[in-house]
Amino acid sequence: MSDAPDKDSKTEDPSQKKLEDAHKKGDVAKSQEVTTLFMLVGTAIIFSSMAPWVAAEVSASLRLVLMNADQFDVDGSGFAGFVTGLGMSLIGVILAPLGVLYLCGLLANLVQHRPLLSTEPITPKLSKISPLAGAKRLFSIDALINFGKGLIKISVVGLVVFLVCWPERDRLETMMTADPVMILLDVQEMAVKIITAVLLVVTLIAAADYFYVRQKWWKRQMMTVQETRDEYKQMEGDPHVKGRIRQLRQEKARKRMMQAVPDSTVVITNPTHYAVALKYEKNMPAPICVAKGVDAVALRIRLVAKDADVPIIENPPLARALFASVDVDQMIPAGHYKAVAEIIGFVMRLKKSSSWRA
Structure with missing residues (x-):
């Protein structure tokens, strides 16, 4: 028989020490849907406030290249210098949106748990490369639940995108013949509408998923009565040891008294x-x-x-x-x-x- 405690026997809430130990090991309640939500928020910020600036900077750089194409030396080492110069002119434009996405990803983790630095999740373990363990994870109940959640999320988000885009179908047909500047503005406007609608749906999905993940994590941290007793002995000391310490203190006090x-x-x-x-x-x-x-x-x-x-x-x-x-x-x-x-x-x-x- 396995020495692991049965899930049904875990009837006690986890102690603070158990939660702290889990946190040190990197075992925290984390929903990927919350991270997706924050990344979408970052994308919305980029499209709504940074897209015009990014488009203008890229246009200016490319216009400069095209207008002075005959003046660039692209033979041999000159080509490397040309690519480097063009990359340096665009790197600021690229880093700003990436910085927003990085900050959103960081906030997505901070709202779910306090700052954490642990090497436990990336420590090499035989169970991580075991084909049998991998097959169990692949065909487990958790994998099936995650697959179902993914299908539901894709279906719901796809339906929302369809409902947003359907009234704009005539507008989409005329974009092919419109001015490039107008196309960018139309794309930005539609993207903001799509992202706003998707954000509302993903917010509900993220809230429900975080509640599910939190409850599942809490149940995993729950303890049996025996585990609670063992932890109490470990923290407070073995009763026999405490009795011996008390006896020594009494003997010392008695000696001083005599x-x-x-x-x-x-x-x-x-x-x-x-x-x-x-x-x-x-x-x-x-x-x-x-x-x-x-x-x-x-x-x-x-x-x-x-x-x-x-x-x-x-x-x-x-x-x-x-x-x-x-x-x-x-x-x-x-x-x-x-x-x-x-x-x-x-x-x-x-x-x-x-x-x-x-």
């Missing part, structure tokens, strides 16, 4: 299940919890406090209350000031008494 116990003022215990180490100095507004724990951690706190000669006071209600209401490195709540002050006062008096006796 290092603060010898400097504490008093340790209040449950006596066996809870232990809270408090530190108080004269310049402090309130005592600070430097360590706390239950069971094994509480036992460790008591042992460290005992080795450091830190007083250990048993007060089960206060120990449980402090454990639940204060975090490490935080001041105790105001509600516990009185009870803690009594204990710290007792510890202070105890230390003074021990010092006097010593």
Whole structure:
């Protein structure tokens, strides 16, 4: 059985990472009909605004050649110079329309997707030159759909051109005997009419095709539940690894907490299940919890406090209350000031008494 996920199992919308990866590979929603539409717009611009200028420039260049034909040296190397000079005089006229078409082609891609630079589509692959893979692409459902779309587009555009040209059939017959300048003007006028009508039809075709291509691309990017989970693990990290990192952080915090116990003022215990180490100095507004724990951690706190000669006071209600209401490195709540002050006062008096006796 194939390991590729079934299309029916792709029920999840693609993640942003999946879309970004597809974009990097050059896999984007792109409709060729949108490109055709923009190229037709460029052609309409050329015919409507640039055709007179192009015709005038070409006419001037050719007129110059014909009027001075006897003066040009066309023997040997002179012929190459003649062709080069004529080409240079026409290159500006040619580049301007080509520039318009290039700009329209660029805009056609930018309106469909953001700028993209990827070598993935042109990277050599065996599947691209495989006769079997080529035959599958040639006789696939996609190829059949594209063939059908092409037939429909040609039929519709051909019908539109016929409907535009039919009322002008008498005018077309008289063009053969008309003045060349008038022929150019008539051709320009009819071309603009044809292109305008075709643009209206192609705009509808391009909109429908882009919607179809976009939906098809989106379905191709959809993910299975397992793919979503795998990607989440890849982005957020494996739960086991995250658990291990959390464990290491807790161990580091516990070690730092134990290092603060010898400097504490008093340790209040449950006596066996809870232990809270408090530190108080004269310049402090309130005592600070430097360590706390239950069971094994509480036992460790008591042992460290005992080795450091830190007083250990048993007060089960206060120990449980402090454990639940204060975090490490935080001041105790105001509600516990009185009870803690009594204990710290007792510890202070105890230390003074021990010092006097010593």
